[in-house]
Amino acid sequence: MSQRITIDPVTRIEGHLKIEIEVENGKVKDAWSSGTMARGFEALLQGRDPRDAPFVTSRFCGVCYSVHQYCSCRALDEAFGATVPWGGTLLRNLAMGAMYIYDHILHFYQLSALDYIDIMAIAKYDGKDPALQAVKEKVVALVQAGDTSPFTPRYQPDDWCVRDPETVTTAVKHYIDALQINAKARNMGAIFGGRTPHYQSLVVGGCTQYPDINMVAKYRTMLDEIAAFVRDVYIPDVLHFGTGPLWPLAEMGLGGGHHRYLSYGSFEKDPAGTNLVFKPGVVRKLNLGGYEVESLDAGKITESVEHAWYRAAAPQHPYDGEQVFDLDRSGAYSFIKAPRYDGQAYEVGPLARTIVAQHPKLLELVQQGARPGVVARHAARALETQAMVDACYHWLDLLTREMTRSDFRIHDTAHWDPPESGQGAGFFEAPRGALGHWIRIENGEIANYQAVVPSTWNASPRDEKGVRGQYEEALIGAPIPDPENPINAVRIIRSFDPCLACAIHLIDPQTNQLRRFVVE
Amino acid sequence: MIETGKRRESAEQIAERNGIPRRDFLKICGAVAATFGLAQSTVVEQVARALSPGGAKPPVIWLEGQDCAGCTVSFAGSLNPPATQILLDRISLRYHETVMAAAGHQAEKAYHDTVKQGGYVLVVEGSVPGADDRFCMVGGRPFREILEEAAASAAAIIAVGACATYGGIPAATPSLGLGLDRALAGKTVINLPTCPVHVEHLVGTVLYFLTTAQVPALDDYGRPVAYYRTLIHDNCNRRGAYENGQFLTDWNDPAQKEWCLLEKGCKGPFTYSDCPIRKWNDGINYCIDCGAGCMGCSEPDFYDGMSPLFE
Numbered sequence: 001m002s003q004r005i006t007i008d009p010v011t012r013i014e015g016h017l018k019i020e021i022e023v024e025n026g027k028v029k030d031a032w033s034s035g036t037m038a039r040g041f042e043a044l045l046q047g048r049d050p051r052d053a054p055f056v057t058s059r060f061c062g063v064c065y066s067v068h069q070y071c072s073c074r075a076l077d078e079a080f081g082a083t084v085p086w087g088g089t090l091l092r093n094l095a096m097g098a099m100y101i102y103d104h105i106l107h108f109y110q111l112s113a114l115d116y117i118d119i120m121a122i123a124k125y126d127g128k129d130p131a132l133q134a135v136k137e138k139v140v141a142l143v144q145a146g147d148t149s150p151f152t153p154r155y156q157p158d159d160w161c162v163r164d165p166e167t168v169t170t171a172v173k174h175y176i177d178a179l180q181i182n183a184k185a186r187n188m189g190a191i192f193g194g195r196t197p198h199y200q201s202l203v204v205g206g207c208t209q210y211p212d213i214n215m216v217a218k219y220r221t222m223l224d225e226i227a228a229f230v231r232d233v234y235i236p237d238v239l240h241f242g243t244g245p246l247w248p249l250a251e252m253g254l255g256g257g258h259h260r261y262l263s264y265g266s267f268e269k270d271p272a273g274t275n276l277v278f279k280p281g282v283v284r285k286l287n288l289g290g291y292e293v294e295s296l297d298a299g300k301i302t303e304s305v306e307h308a309w310y311r312a313a314a315p316q317h318p319y320d321g322e323q324v325f326d327l328d329r330s331g332a333y334s335f336i337k338a339p340r341y342d343g344q345a346y347e348v349g350p351l352a353r354t355i356v357a358q359h360p361k362l363l364e365l366v367q368q369g370a371r372p373g374v375v376a377r378h379a380a381r382a383l384e385t386q387a388m389v390d391a392c393y394h395w396l397d398l399l400t401r402e403m404t405r406s407d408f409r410i411h412d413t414a415h416w417d418p419p420e421s422g423q424g425a426g427f428f429e430a431p432r433g434a435l436g437h438w439i440r441i442e443n444g445e446i447a448n449y450q451a452v453v454p455s456t457w458n459a460s461p462r463d464e465k466g467v468r469g470q471y472e473e474a475l476i477g478a479p480i481p482d483p484e485n486p487i488n489a490v491r492i493i494r495s496f497d498p499c500l501a502c503a504i505h506l507i508d509p510q511t512n513q514l515r516r517f518v519v520e
Numbered sequence: 521m522i523e524t525g526k527r528r529e530s531a532e533q534i535a536e537r538n539g540i541p542r543r544d545f546l547k548i549c550g551a552v553a554a555t556f557g558l559a560q561s562t563v564v565e566q567v568a569r570a571l572s573p574g575g576a577k578p579p580v581i582w583l584e585g586q587d588c589a590g591c592t593v594s595f596a597g598s599l600n601p602p603a604t605q606i607l608l609d610r611i612s613l614r615y616h617e618t619v620m621a622a623a624g625h626q627a628e629k630a631y632h633d634t635v636k637q638g639g640y641v642l643v644v645e646g647s648v649p650g651a652d653d654r655f656c657m658v659g660g661r662p663f664r665e666i667l668e669e670a671a672a673s674a675a676a677i678i679a680v681g682a683c684a685t686y687g688g689i690p691a692a693t694p695s696l697g698l699g700l701d702r703a704l705a706g707k708t709v710i711n712l713p714t715c716p717v718h719v720e721h722l723v724g725t726v727l728y729f730l731t732t733a734q735v736p737a738l739d740d741y742g743r744p745v746a747y748y749r750t751l752i753h754d755n756c757n758r759r760g761a762y763e764n765g766q767f768l769t770d771w772n773d774p775a776q777k778e779w780c781l782l783e784k785g786c787k788g789p790f791t792y793s794d795c796p797i798r799k800w801n802d803g804i805n806y807c808i809d810c811g812a813g814c815m816g817c818s819e820p821d822f823y824d825g826m827s828p829l830f831e
Contacts, residue, residue, distance in 0.1 A: 006624070007623055007624040008624060008658075008659050008660055009617055009623065009624070009627060009658055009659055010623055010624070011617045011618070011619075011620050011621075011622065011623045011627055012617075012618060012619070012620070012621075012623070013618075014588075014589050014618070015589075016584075016617075016656070016657070016658055018660075040693035040694040040695050041689070041693060043693060043694050044689070044692050044693045044694075048827060048828065049827070049828035049829070049830065049831065051828070051829065051830045052827055052828055052829050052830075055815065055829055056689060056823070059588050059590070059689050059715070060588065061588050061589070061590075062587075062588035062589045062590020062591065062592070062593050062594075062716055063588075063589045063590075063592075063593055063618075065588075065590055065593065085772075110596075110619070111618075114621045119621075138608060138609075142608065145576070145577075147576070147577060147612050149579075149612045149613050149614045149620075149630070150607070150613045150614070150616060150619050150620040150621060151621050152621060152622070153621070153622040153626040153627075153629065153630055154621035154622055154626070155622075155623070155626070176604045179596060179602070179603055179604050180599065180602060180604075182596065182597075183596065183597040183598070183599055183603070184599075186593070186597055186801065187597070187801040187802050187804050190800060190801035190804045190805045191804055191805060192810075193805075193810070194800075194805050194806065194807055194809070194810030194811075194812055195800035195801055195804075195805055195806050195807060195810070196593075196594075196597070196800075196801055197590040197593045197594055197716050198590055198715065198716060200806075200807040200810055200812040200815070201810040201811060201812050203812065203830075206771070207771075208771050208784075208810060208811035208812045209805075209810040209811050209812075210771060210772075210774060210777040210811060218804075408772075409772045410771055410772060411770075411771040411772055413769075413770045413771065413772060490623055
């Protein structure tokens with residue numbers, strides 16, 4: 001007998017998400033995911049001054065704030081014919097690098113860690129470390145006062161939860177420390193971004209923050225403290241958990257999914273853009289003994305609307321895509337289109353980037369028996385946080401040198417005014433994966449604006465061949481021994497770091513069916 | 521001196537015992553006193569109490585409607601006092617989708633139990649869809665319904681960010697996002713606009729309420745007078761350039777980097793907030809200092825009334 005379980009809301013993610021799973025013989029047999037909030041930003045942008053777009057699209061998400069701002073600037077750069085001076089790119093990257101570092105640390109500690117530890121094990125800590133004793137006292141005081149919010153209620157810890165008192169107490173201490181480090185990383189980003197969340201200084205043509213040597217020094221001092229946390233705390237924690245108590249989940253490859261990976265690549269390390277922090281590429285077939293990375297051809301990206309509430313159409317490239325709603329369409333169950341590369345479903349995000357880059361540390365873990373899935377996603381995030389810390393130091397050095405040039409520039413002022421007409425595409429690797437913005441300008445105003453976001457790739461519905469999206473596929477086969485306690489389902493979903501705010505869904509509260517809605 | 525069980529200790533000692541160094545403690549007291557026009561000596565003990573655990577912690581429900589979680593992230597950036605200290609020692613955060621351990625029906629139960637109990641502080645982030653309830657559903661229910669239910673038994677309601685106060689950007693979308701000024705018309709709501717909320721505006725207001733059990737003095741738009749009484753233009757450090765007729769036209773020119781941003785669309789002359797004095801991110805920077813200009817995000821007609829932003 002199969003049983004249908006609904007988890008609504010899925011918490012500790014960005015946005016409003018509902019997950020439904022069908023469980024049979026203790027395993028997930030089928031799965032559906034739905035975003036349950038929409039605003040309609042693309043419609044808002046039509047007819048606006050194109051320069052509003054980076055500011056407005058930043059508000060798609062306030063957790064990975066400003067990735068849309070950055071990507072939107074890139075689309076506008078192309079549409080305006082602007083050439084961003086190298087100084088402007090360095091400032092944009094330093095702002096964005098700070099956001100990346102905070103966002104990955106936040107995901108591990110604040111959004112995920114509680115799924116892997118039994119926090120009440122702290123009461124049994126009997127070690128002598130004064131810092132850990134202080135954490136114990138704090139939590140015990142909460143328990144004694146009978147109020148352990150927001151750590152309870154929770155799903156019951158299962159066989160894969162860590163219960164060792166010292167490990168758990170250390171993890172909770174790091175949860176607290178991480179919140180402070182994250183705040184400092186965001187403040188560091190504000191040096192060149194203006195303020196956070198949501199930067200102000202990233203505009204078409206470059207960046208508005210003219211830097212001085214004090215800003216560089218301040219950024220470097222703050223980066224030193226954050227880099228030490230990444231090196232001494234975050235990465236060791238992820239490796240300790242991943243190769244220790246969570247190793248069985250790693251070997252099992254829980255939450256693996258389609259095993260196809262895609263990265264647009266981004267973050268130039270030189271003016272020519274030949275050297276990137278994240279390489280572009282496509283892994284069509286993952287053979288753990290050795291696999292090929294193909295070069296990316298953006299022309300092969302299409303979106304299927306077969307199971308989405310849009311007018312029937314063959315899969316189309318985003319530039320040619322239309323948004324004509326057909327909410328009565330049979331077989332449809334989502335407003336998210338299904339992006340496909342060369343007709344196939346792909347995973348995007350840290351694991352995809354790390355596999356595309358053939359990161360030696362990841363390959364080493366694979367050699368030892370780890371399979372791509374939940375644990376590998378956490379490991380990939382940690383590895384690329386280190387890469388981003390290194391890149392920030394690199395960019396700081398380059399900026400310091402660049403600032404001494406007499407022709408130092410941060411903005412293409414000649415292309416500040418919107419063109420009469422034009423179009424542009426911006427590609428970017430956001431923390432959650434491949435992000436694309438497309439803009440078309442007519443009469444100096446926005447005629448059309450489209451964004452295909454990472455969570456669209458990962459959270460997509462089935463396509464015209466009936467192939468599931470990556471979230472749905474990753475849930476298949478997951479052990480759910482107790483239907484009242486579907487902790488593995490939320491582990492899998494959270495491992496993708498979902499960002500649902502950009503999804504467009506309308507669900508009837510009575511029938512759970514989508515209803516007609518026309519964007520005026 | 522404050523009586524705490526067997527011992528008598530000074531306010532500073534209590535703060536120290538709770539992990540707040542004396543210097544930081546006095547800084548917080550000074551900020552609270554200055555902000556709300558009180559003598560520092562009168563707030564020291566109250567602030568020490570507000571910052572110290574003991575007794576039942578006031579319950580808090582934080583609802584997210586049509587939001588981006590940016591105000592949540594802004595709150596998490598509190599360094600003085602640290603966000604974890606507020607979360608673990610000062611308040612009992614019963615429901616917050618982005619923070620809480622629970623999911624699904626357990627999360628829903630925590631919410632319902634707290635609403636039944638009543639007397640909580642309700643914080644709202646994000647707008648309420650005015651076009652159709654189905655634009656924002658949580659736990660299978662319209663967000664509007666949840667909000668109205670939670671507002672009925674709240675001790676105080678704080679709207680954080682542009683969306684929850686007056687509708688913000690969602691107000692200009694087809695979903696017609698409403699702020700609490702319309703979604704909860706007639707209720708007293710403390711409005712803390714800006715996009716996102718300024719962490720010090722939020723923490724200061726919460727501390728003020730926990731300390732005095734009073735709603736701070738509000739202006740005609742429900743904003744605490746203490747934070748929103750001054751025009752950005754009047755306190756702008758580029759005001760001198762404005763008076764001299766120096767307007768920035770090229771971001772590459774170091775000679776212009778402190779010039780007035782009016783020609784780049786700065787909304788400082790129509791926007792009320794203490795941003796130029798307080799700045800953002802622990803005083804590191806803010807919209808005008810970074811050369812982009814003010815976008816008017818603390819005003820009721822943001823975003824539609826401020827667009828185009830750069831003209």
